[in-house]
Amino acid sequence: MSEPLPTVPNPSTPAPAPAARPARILVADDQADVLEALRLLLKRDGYAVVTAQSPAGALATLESEDVDLVLMDLNYARDTTSGKEGLDLLGRIRAQDASLPVVVMTAWGSVEGAVEAMRGGARDYVQKPWDNTRLLATLRTQLELGRALKRSRRLEEENQHLRRGQGGLPTMVSESRAMQPIRRLLERVAPSGANVLVTGEHGTGKEVVARLLHASSTRADRPFVAVNSGGLSEGVFESELFGHVKGAFTDAKTDRIGCFELADGGTLFLDEIGNMPLSQQAKLLRVLQTGELHPVGSSKTRRVDVRVVSATNVDLAKAVAEGRFREDLLYRLNTVELQLPALRERREDIPLLAAHFLAEHGRRYGRPAMRLSPSALEALLAYPWPGNVRELEHAVERALLMAAGDEVTAEDLLLKRAGREGPSRLEEMTLEEVERYLIERALARHEGNVSEAAKGLGLSRSALYRRLQYYGIKGAR
Incomplete structure (x- = not known):
């Protein structure tokens, strides 16, 4: 009786993460009663609050404390309504940390000042007297965007370090809880040499995982060979995978080495394995069982030592039940099965991935200074991404090319139009x-x-x- 197959943790039920510190909000206003009312409201909603009654006090707090968002009035001197003090303070905050979200407060009927503040870099505004529900919703939105900007910048620094120190080792861009079991399993499985089946929707990054498995294994200095096994016609399948000798068929003018031999000692990545016809499955199974192959037109046996990583978006268990996929081949392929979550199940990674692709394509197109605007991040987080990570990469690359300046905006992404x-x-x-x-x-x-x-x-x-x-x-x- 064979031993049971290893099981994989379900990414949808990750281990509990350590509790995060509460977001810290600086409230700046010259009226003590306003500060106290906001302090009580925000504390009740789970925020840590620090207060300042003047622009100088706000700047001193920002220099000495770690703050996630500033909620500030535009007027501080008694009987003034110009908003000049607040606009000056906003400019100094932006000069100190352009990624820090700032929400301005303005008296009812003074929307012009708020509009000017938005032009100066404020993320949003609320009117006094404020509506508690709207105020809290505004702060939550801007805190999320602020965290996304910081994570994006940190990711770029980490990527630069990886490029300097690891010579092109594939990078898995992920911080989400849904991806943590995947990362842990990769660390355990990569050195083992076991065959791995990677499953997931189109565009979830299955080939990236395959390359990371290879690069983290003892076979890293040997070849990594990728082939779309589900897209090979019957006539070229054996020649592509096993090679052929001169004269084996009409167009065989010279000997050809197949993918298995090219990957000898290394890793063979068989993409779209679930779309392989049954006749081809039998030929693949024979090589996996024996480690031996015959090039087309040759009677000589050649032995290969290949680790096979395969990938599919097909439900192979269902395909086996329906007679479309061989059960014995499935057992050869899925010594370990690794299921990648869709991008909609790991939304925390969207800003990180977008920043990664922006930096990557920015270098490629000679625009290394490109950055994502808050509006672009908001659009990225709101989009459903049916094409997963691959669609996100294409969207970022297109936006980089369309952007007029050094900042990608929501309009550059064309996400609304792309879905219509x-x-x-x-x-x-x-x-x-x-x-x-x-x-x-x-x-x-x-x-x-x-x-x-x-x-x-x-x-x-x-x-x-x-x-x-x-x-x-x-x-x-």
């Missing part, structure tokens, strides 16, 4: 963008079935596969 069909969206695209968009829509309509999508697009199956390869679109079957 119709001529107004198509008119703004290049021909390549339109083609990619229509291909992705056709695949979505036909649940990844290449044959059906090709028919709908008026293409042959091979022509569609060439376009999938050109645009780097994965997940077809």
Whole structure:
């Protein structure tokens, strides 16, 4: 009787995280009764509160204490309503820490001053007398955006350190609780050499995990070879994976080494394994069982030592039950199974990932000083990301190219328009963008079935596969 397969912690039920410190808010106002009312309100909602009755006192507090948000009045001298003192204070706060969220308070009927403060860098404003519910909601929103900005900047510093010290080791960008079990499992499994099955929706980062498994293993100095195993036609499958000898078939002009031999001593990444036809599954299983292969047209046996990491978005247990996937092959592939959560289940990582992609593509396009504006972060956090991390990367890359200055705004991201069909969206695209968009829509309509999508697009199956390869679109079957 075989031993039970290792089980994987469920990312949706992570271990309890240590309690975070309460957010610290500086309230600046010249009226003692206002300060006390706000102190009691914010304390009741779980915040730590420090107060100041003058601009000088507010600046002194910011120099000596760690503050997460400033809630400040615009007027401090008695009988003045110009807001000049508050605007001066706002400028000095921004000069000290541009990422610190500032919410201004203004008397009813003095919205003009609040608008000027927003132009000067304030994130939002509330009117006096304030509505408790609206005030608390505003502060919660701005605190979340402020934390996201700080995490983004810290991530870039960490990435620079990793690039200097680890020579290109793949980086898993994650701080969310949903990803912690994944990180712990990776640390345990990577050195073992065991075969790993990585599952998850399209675009969740399965190949990144595969590369990290390889780079963290004892095979790191040997080859990492990736192949879209689900996209190989019957005629080229054996030649691609096992190689062929000269004269094995009409177009075999020279010997060719297959992916298994290329990966000998290292790691072979088989992407889209769930879309592999049954006939090909049998051939793959034989090599995994014996460690031996025969190049097409050769009678010689060649032995290989390969660690196999495979990936799929298909429910393989269901595919086995339906007779579409071999159970014995599944057992060979999933010595350990690692399930990646969708991006919507790890929303805390969105600002970190966005900052990572912005820095990465900024270097590529010669715009290393690019940064995300608060409005861009807010749009990123509000978007559902059906295409997961891959869609986020494409959105950030596109926004970087569209941004006029050194700051990416919500408008640059085009997220609202990207989620809307119709001529107004198509008119703004290049021909390549339109083609990619229509291909992705056709695949979505036909649940990844290449044959059906090709028919709908008026293409042959091979022509569609060439376009999938050109645009780097994965997940077809």
